[in-house]
Amino acid sequence: FSYWAEFRLTLMRSECHLYREAFTGALIHLWLASKSSLSIKMVSLVPTLSSTISRLNLFPKPSFHYTLRALTTLQLQHKKRSPIRSPLNSSFNRMSANLSFSNFNYPKPRNENPAIMDDDLVVLGIETSCDDTAAAVVRSNGEILSQVVSSQADLLARYGGVAPKMAEEAHSQVIDQVVQEALDKANLTETDLSAVAVTIGPGLSLCLRVGVQKARKIAGSCNLPIVGVHHMEAHALVARLFERELQFPFMALLISGGHNLLILARDLGQYIQLGTTIDDAIGEAYDKTAKWLGLDLRRSGGPAIEELAREGDAESVKFSVPMKQHKDCNFSYAGLKTQVRLAIESKNINAEIPISSASSQDRSSRADIAASFQRVAVLHLEERCERAIGWALKIDPSIKYLVVSGGVASNQYVRSRLNQVVMKNDLQLVCPPPSLCTDNGVMVAWTGIEHFRVGRFDPPPPANEPEDTVLDLRPRWPLGEEYAEGRSEARSLRRARIHPSLTSLIQASLQQQS
Incomplete structure (x- = not known):
């Protein structure tokens, strides 16, 4: 005293x-x-x-009530549920909390023994980082109790891509309904939850804010802990929900509309960045190509390109593979996009004429461009993955898996080509189900559970928190620290206003504790 x-x-x-x-x-x-x-x-x-x-x-x-409850037990109103051992074989873990919104301060070591039955956790995950409003309820034994996704496909088709302000308004209109539907499908109420997990970055700030405000409102009103989730980490970790043998360390290729990322996952929250995009991601290239070819964007560019490419000749248009001169693992799709646009202009293809109304000759030309684009775009992935596998095995020879996730990972052509790469290197390819490769609440809830187990969470926000509260949103948030030997001579144009990486935050907090 x-x-x-x-x-x-x-x-x-x-x-x-x-x-x-x-x-x-x-x-x-x-x-x-x-x-x-x-x-x-x-x-x-x-x-x-x-x-x-x-x-x-x-x-x-x-909250005194929350603090006392966290120390005595964290079965959190689930006495009626029988505990089931987690597929990750995690034993009880100590819980701690910090009162900033930086969810990864003061992490606790694994495999300690408090009075917490983590196998009985039920977590709501909320995802609004881009154009999908998603929520899901997941138990810590791996059971998915519900999953709801509200797509903005009509907006994408109308604007030819994501318009941040329009996307924010669409999120705001449906977020309450999506979360309530997820709870209803799980036959639960907000008070039955153990915690709320929400994406805080990277993503569009306007969109992230909608999800974070909803999560904090629920957590505050029901006195629940809250876990801030890294969007790309969630894409990587959701594979552990389905592949029980997937343990650290493993490699991950995360490919979506906004990100290309090759990482070595050494442990939860400990990642080495082997490669990233220096300009446009592969998903962006797919979407733009689909738009220029007059395809239906309500399905997103990836599936539309993949379907049309089956009709075309992948060798008919000679696109060059990006960054052949750079012996690193970074990605660049801006140049390939330019090549595609020029090829479309040379064929006099009018994007205003939808593919369904195109003549047979016009459709054939579009199919050839789609097939040629897809071949080169994925070949770029293959070359980078091949080199990254060599680097990763040099760092840690015990790696057995390559996880491929993100929206583009639902593309079957991408999966089949990358599977050949991993087989050559005696690794195993792990891909989540296609419905969980795109943005979803399940991956957020599961990542929240993984961090919650080791004590990385925040206590409940105030129940009457003002709407204009300044939130810790991280629209540009690296996942891991860059691999020193893999730094590219090619300069990224996206260096400004980047938040410190998740890995560096955790390492700093561990050093504080020691």
């Missing part, structure tokens, strides 16, 4: 945010140290500390 008196005096004299975090850690560890033998003095101490901090307006007032 003498330490508390001294600390309280220091806190009253300072507005530095570091004291907030120090106090948070001290408060949590005070409760952890006390365990079950809580004295009356310690019980009365929490409201006293909380009210003092609240008066200083440093951060929202902690």
Whole structure:
């Protein structure tokens, strides 16, 4: 208590945010140290500390009810459910919390033993990073209780791509309905949940805000912990929900409309970036090519291109493979997009005429371009993956799997070509089901469960949190630290205003603890 008196005096004299975090850690560890033998003095101490901090307006007032509940048990209103062992074979894990929205501070080591039955967790996942509004409820034993996705396909077709402001408005119109439908399909209410997980980045800021505000509203009103999720990590980790033998370390190729990423996943939250896109991602190239060819964008560009390409000759148009001169694992699709646009112009293809109304000769020309584009686009993936596998095996020879996920991973041509690459290197290809390759709430909920198990979560936000609260959104958020030997001479044009990577945040917090 003498330490508390001294600390309280220091806190009253300072507005530095570091004291907030120090106090948070001290408060949590005070409760952890006390365990079950809580004295009356310690019980009365929490409201006293909380009210003092609240008066200083440093951060929202902690909930005594939540803190006590987290220390005694975290079965969180699921006594009626029988515990089932997780497919990841995770034992009980210590829980801690921090009071900033940086969800990955103060991580705890694995395989410790608090009074937490993590196999009985039920988590709601919310995803609004781009153009899909998604929610799902997942149990920590791997059971998917519900999954709901509201697509903005009509908007995509109308605007020829994602219009951030329109996408935000569409999210706002359906988010309540999507979340409620996910709960209804799971036969649960908000109070039955153990936690809420939500994507906080990377993505479009306007869209991310809608999901985060909804998640915080639920967590605040029902006194639930909240887990901020990295969108690309969720794409990688959802494979562990279905492949029980997929343990760290493994490689992952994450391919979508906004990202191309090759990573070595050494552990949860510990990633090495082997390669990334320096301009446009493969999904962006697919979408633009589909638009220029007059295809139906309500299905997204990937499936439309894949279907039309079956009718064409993949060798008929000679597109060059990007970045042949750069011996690294980075990606570039901007140049290939330009080649495709020029080829379309040379064939006098009018994108205003939909493929369904094109003449047979016009359709044949479009099919040849689609097939040639797809061959070169995927060949670029193959070459980069081949080199990345060599780098990854040099770092960790125990790697057995390559996970391929993200929206483009639902393309069967992509899967078949990459499967040949991994077979040559005695690895195994792991792809989530196509419905979980595109953006979805299941991957967010599952990633939330994985981090929740090791204590990376936030306590409930205030129940009456103002709508104009400044949120920690991370629209440009790298997943891992760049592999030193793989740095490319090619310069990315997207370096400004990038948030520190998830891996660096976790490493920094681990160093703080040691």
